[in-house]
Amino acid sequence: MNTGENILITGGAGFIGSHVVRRFINSDKYKVISLDKLTYAGNLENLRDIENEPNYEFVKGDICDFDFINDLFKDYDFQGVIHLAAESHVDRSISNPMEFIQTNVVGTVSLLNAAKEAWRGKESRRFYHVSTDEVYGSLGEDGLFTETTPYDPKSPYSASKASSDHFVRAYGNTYDLPYIISNCSNNYGPNHFPEKLIPLMIHNIRNKKPLPVYGKGENIRDWLYVEDHARAIELIFEKGQNGETYNIGGFNEWKNIDLVHLLCDVMDRKLGNEAGTSRKLITFVKDRAGHDMRYAIDASKLNSELGWEPSLQFEEGLEKTVDWYFDNEQWLNDVTSGDYLKYYDEHYTNR
Numbered sequence: 001m002n003t004g005e006n007i008l009i010t011g012g013a014g015f016i017g018s019h020v021v022r023r024f025i026n027s028d029k030y031k032v033i034s035l036d037k038l039t040y041a042g043n044l045e046n047l048r049d050i051e052n053e054p055n056y057e058f059v060k061g062d063i064c065d066f067d068f069i070n071d072l073f074k075d076y077d078f079q080g081v082i083h084l085a086a087e088s089h090v091d092r093s094i095s096n097p098m099e100f101i102q103t104n105v106v107g108t109v110s111l112l113n114a115a116k117e118a119w120r121g122k123e124s125r126r127f128y129h130v131s132t133d134e135v136y137g138s139l140g141e142d143g144l145f146t147e148t149t150p151y152d153p154k155s156p157y158s159a160s161k162a163s164s165d166h167f168v169r170a171y172g173n174t175y176d177l178p179y180i181i182s183n184c185s186n187n188y189g190p191n192h193f194p195e196k197l198i199p200l201m202i203h204n205i206r207n208k209k210p211l212p213v214y215g216k217g218e219n220i221r222d223w224l225y226v227e228d229h230a231r232a233i234e235l236i237f238e239k240g241q242n243g244e245t246y247n248i249g250g251f252n253e254w255k256n257i258d259l260v261h262l263l264c265d266v267m268d269r270k271l272g273n274e275a276g277t278s279r280k281l282i283t284f285v286k287d288r289a290g291h292d293m294r295y296a297i298d299a300s301k302l303n304s305e306l307g308w309e310p311s312l313q314f315e316e317g318l319e320k321t322v323d324w325y326f327d328n329e330q331w332l333n334d335v336t337s338g339d340y341l342k343y344y345d346e347h348y349t350n351r
């Protein structure tokens with residue numbers, strides 16, 4: 001990839017996408033075109049600090065709109081794509097699976113098809129699909145997901161992501177489309193929409209609201225600080241091998257209830273509460289339908305081939321995350337009130 005070349009990052013206004021966009025902008029090697037539909041999960045305030053950078057351009061649009069996507073590929077001659085746009089919340093996929101099939105499957109194929117057409121006969125291009133460890137299904141007490149673990153998705157969200165992974169490989173196999181896939185564990189950190197576990201708990205503790213924990217809180221997830229994921233994505237995009245899959249994880253498994261206890265203790269300390277105050281807000285609620293018991297990632301391939309490892313211990317990352325939410329109260333208020341949805345109209349429509 002040469003300096004200054006156009007790359008497309010989809011879902012750039014979302015949680016992980018915003019960190020990836022900022023990382024690529026700051027590296028100064030590329031012109032980044034960030035494409036986002038700005039659904040409820042897309043928030044341009046996440047990118048306020050870089051919106052005037054000369055190597056950044058935001059385009060509002062839907063990855064499912066074939067004609068629009070084809071034109072975009074013609075207009076910009078992308079050297080690479082990093083595809084993060086998706087519907088990402090498991091609970092929403094249970095209540096509205098069709099939206100997940102549309103965005104995650106049809107949207108991904110729309111991008112693949114545009115890349116196939118635009119990149120015909122051209123070399124050194126790369127389609128990087130950002131995916132999840134949830135495609136592998138659920139683990140028992142032992143074992144880790146490796147890159148060769150058979151797919152066994154259990155929720156409409158993970159089934160839609162698994163399907164999109166299959167389409168990426170199928171385009172690679174059938175049309176020689178140069179691709180890379182990574183499957184990552186649960187992310188946490190700044191800009192995380194407060195429907196997800198960690199920001200939801202932070203928000204509710206601040207507002208002395210109940211802390212809903214599914215079932216008995218026994219489910220286990222591996223957690224990775226979002227900037228470590230963004231760093232892995234940059235490394236894989238630049239140094240990974242086409243046709244390969246890389247697992248990304250934090251080597252950091254937590255039972256949900258233990259995580260919530262830890263977060264309560266961090267919050268009590270920050271808020272000057274008596275020890276144990278926030279734990280009293282924990283409320284066990286009916287378990288999520290088909291709730292996977294345990295995810296755990298073996299990220300040793302990424303470590304041995306590309307030298308990546310997480311930079312933060314979980315306690316440190318959690319502390320940074322809590323501090324960020326304390327320092328960015330307006331961001332959280334805008335998200336919970338819906339005001340962030342006005343950002344595009346106020347900052348972009350009259351440019």
Ligand code: NAD
Pocket residue numbers: 010011012013014015016017035036037038039040041042043061062063064083084085086087088089103107130131132133161183184185186187188193
């Ligand atoms: P997110 O929900 O915060 O962001 C998704 C972004 O995609 C939003 O900005 C949204 O507006 C945009 N989008 C949705 N539909 C679109 C469409 N049709 N056209 C254009 N843009 C659209 O999600 P996230 O947590 O940042 O996840 C990003 C990617 O990483 C997803 O593909 C997800 O599957 C994957 N992933 C997430 C995690 C995690 O823990 N959050 C872990 C592993 C992998």
